[in-house]
Amino acid sequence: MRTAPLLAVLSFLLTLSLPSFGAQTSYIPEMQYLRLSADESLTLDQALADNRWQPLAERTPNFGYIQDPIWLRFDVTDPERINLLEISYPQLDSIDFYLLRNGELAQEVHTGDRYPFSERPVQHPHFLFPFTLDPASSYEIVMRVATEGAMQIPLRLWNNRSYFESASVESQLHAGYYGILITVICFNLFVFVALRESVYLLYVLSTLGYLLLVGSLNGMTYQVLWPGLPEIQNRAMLLTVPFAMIFTLLFSRSFLRLKEASPNLNHLVMFLIAINVATGIATFFVDYSTGSRLTVALAIPGCLLLTIVGPVLWWRGNPQAVFYTLAWGALTLGSAVTAANKYGLIPNNFVTAYGMQIGSALEAILLSLALAARIYHERQDKVLAQQAELTALEARRAAEL
Template structure:
């Protein structure tokens, strides 16, 4: 029993350590303004039943300046328009929207007041139809020094309206993205190793706590992969319907088995009767929801 608790505790600490390493490794690298910057953004919120054309949106007098760098409007049904200038035409040629859970994102490149390019994507669109096959929404564009450019985004979603945008030099972005991909691969690889390690122990010892930990870690892996878009990119790129439902499944799955595992591992039935009742209530509530 001591060995069992030690093995599971070790993998718990390993998962926490790798999570912290991942977060520290993905901190924003140092880039000059010629390679990457967050633009000064204006936004326009439109009621969901009010459909605007690009001309109508641009002509609206309801635009407001966004104070924070990363737009986060919470859970709203409104359509959100963002607009911002592109100020370094010689080096900047890529827009990144760094949140993969948006249902519909429409990109408009405005050149001298006219629409030069329009691209529609989002997690309601098959992955292969993205302009660049990446877990984030990427929009490449070309510019001429003789012209003035503005980017207009129209965003609709049923989930959290988070629209973190950044303008990049494409080469700098892919260098940065390559580092991120390596960190993600290391992180996922360790989690998968932990899953199979505990699965083999469960097969040998038939101790339920190992299976519960496997399911908890699997749910956590699915949740993290869904949040950053990796599952859509690699597991079901041709299934937007599944992508739109996966978060609704991953969150309760992960929470349910984490609670059940914690109750079993900590032996709450004997060591903490009050906490045990609370955890049982949360398990029941999660199962119903």
């Protein structure tokens, strides 16, 4: 059992090195961008002729939550090796891809998460655009991107063989993460069936919520569960956040016995549960952009509260709060990093994009240990209670004699 957190930490450290794979056959190009108003529409020729193009200061375009469409353009160098463009953010609604050869349109692709998954050039959670270049010609890629969610466009040019070699490593890490959560869900569901204690069912639903949330963020649920239903993918992105928060708050309330341990904190947790229920209902009546910002913004207070609850009860002498504090510290840090990334406050990289995934894996492991410790302590308490009863019974019999 002690090796599980160590393995999680090693997996985390391994993820830090992911961007270096295939470094010699991939690069982030120097880009120019054109930002339009939400009601402004340009054709490709009009966009190319526009005089408002500006150089992009950061390596990874991240404009936060905006409604304006963004045009990007950049030259393709090293045509003998580069033949693939990757955009590693699956939540972009619409991407218009144009490859220009010597100034003439050579290839055109339209995709995004508002299109059926089967229409993508490559069946992959990320947006991949393969192309073939002639070393004797000059090439430029122009793209128009529009989305109602966070406007971040982490793109990189690759040699396709190097990309899939690198992606296979990342896929293995994702598989390990999903495997951890699925194992945690199955184990605690089995314990719930055996013991009939609601705290285990609440933890199963909480972990399931994070599994669906991270799967939606990574594009896996769209590829595996509903590839032909883009409207469900967008709805899932809005509902999984309040779903995860509701059952996480309910689990925390039950696990820490807040009703008896701290009535004031219990009332605050119940208030946040009601807020998240209302948020989930509200997502059916607001546009995606508003719903996305609302769910992310209202998830942060719940995470912060649960991070505070653990140390408070730990200070009051609750032994189970130790594991809980460590678990929610990891999850809150990861969630805060991901939320800040979505708002464009910090640069986009593997750690900031997958902070919630890393934190939730550590949280799942630590809380599973906490629940196992809970079973052990409850059994110990029962044994001690039985021993006390036997001792008292023997004392009464001795007194009668």
